[in-house]
Amino acid sequence: MRRLFIIGIVLSVLSGIAAPALPFFGSTLALAQSCDAGENLEEVAVSFIVRCCKGSIYREFPGQLLFVKIAEIRRGKTAHHKKAWKLLNDNRFKK
Numbered sequence: 001m002r003r004l005f006i007i008g009i010v011l012s013v014l015s016g017i018a019a020p021a022l023p024f025f026g027s028t029l030a031l032a033q034s035c036d037a038g039e040n041l042e043e044v045a046v047s048f049i050v051r052c053c054k055g056s057i058y059r060e061f062p063g064q065l066l067f068v069k070i071a072e073i074r075r076g077k078t079a080h081h082k083k084a085w086k087l088l089n090d091n092r093f094k095k
Helices: 002-015 046-054 055-059 070-075 079-088
Strands: none
Touching: 002 070, 046 070, 046 079
């Protein structure tokens, strides 16, 4: 997946188009995966939200968990973790 992204950057530079920014360097970039949170555990929450959820989820989603991997949110025991996991799987916020 990362190789395809790098190839896209190289092609865009060669063609003169501005290369896309890497907002979450070091995280797993999921460009064409499913929108099931349980299948994207290695993805950072904000990346999953941008790709699969409506923007209105940001009103309810715990801000301290935006840059945490979904696997950690799923394993978490606090109320914030439980709420975040519930919101990521709530059909009201699916695109």
